[in-house]
Amino acid sequence: MQENIHNYEDLLEMLDSFLREPTHFWDEFFSDRDKSVPIFVNAPDENLVSYVETGRISAGKVLELGCGPGRNSIYLAEQGFEVDAVDLSKTSLDWAKERADERNLPINFLHQNIFDFTSEQVQYDFIYDSGCFHHIAPHRRMSYIDIIDNSLKDEGYFGITCFLQGGRLGGSDISDWEVYRTGSLMGGLGYTKERLKNVFRSLEAIEIRKMIDIVDSDNLFGASDLLTGLFQKR
Known part of the structure; x- marks a missing residue:
């Protein structure tokens, strides 16, 4: 590989090499499914369930970015959504497929980096991200927003769950410039309501709130150290 920068994509890839896991x-x-990791539970996010149960979003075509072991994709498929789910890790997708197969759910799992994903003229009624965005470095934020803008239908919804700034699960309180001074996301960037609203200012903010704590439940996942947002493309 020649370490030369000829275009914008070369620049992004160079910066990725310093920061991306x-x-x-x-x-x-x-790989270790028995680890005590909150997101390993096979239960959907409480905010996602609230969007469906209150009728804010209804069954349609959905894209999940960074689906992990598939818990939210599985819930959406059970509610009648047509689901495309993308993740970088084949190990997590294998786990997600096993879970989906146990319930005979036809989820389209895609083994890809989200920045290599193209919707190929297909647009989505709903795009959801639970836990991917806070691992996105600042130089890739514009590319991430482009994915939303290009893949979401007019009047469609975008939902997100990310680290709350200073939360116990993660959420580093550093500036974008500090990411490059230290060469690290410090485990994942933290967001406030104001910062999240500003990042996605091209969309209309419908609801931004802390996630509700859910204790000892096999049906819902919730942790108040996470921030949730629901936006609409106008």
Whole structure:
């Protein structure tokens, strides 16, 4: 590989090499299914369930970015959504497929980096991200927003769950510039309501709130150290 920068994509890839966790990091992360990791529970996010149960979003075509072991994709498929689910880790997708197969759910799992994903003229009624965005470095934020803008239908919804700034699960309180001074996301960037609203200012903010704590439940996942947001494309 020649370390030359000829275009914008070369620049992004160079910055990725300093900051992005490699694929094998995530494969190893998901390899031990017995680890005490909150998101390993096979239950959907409480905010996602609230969007469906209150009728804010209704069954349609959905894209999940960074689906992990598939808990939210599985819930959406059970509610009648047509689901495409993307993740970088084959290990996590294998786990997700096993879970989906146990329930005979036809989810389209895609083994890809989200920045290599193209919707090929297909647009989605709903796009959801639970736990991917806070691992996105600042230089890739614009690319991430482009994915939302290009893949979401007019009047469609975008939902997100990410680290709350200073939360116990993660959420580093550092500036974008500090990411590059230190060469690290410090485990994942933290967001406030104001910062999240500003990042996705091209969309209309419907609801931004802390996630509700859910204790000892096999049906819902919730942790108040996470921030949730629901936006609409106008």
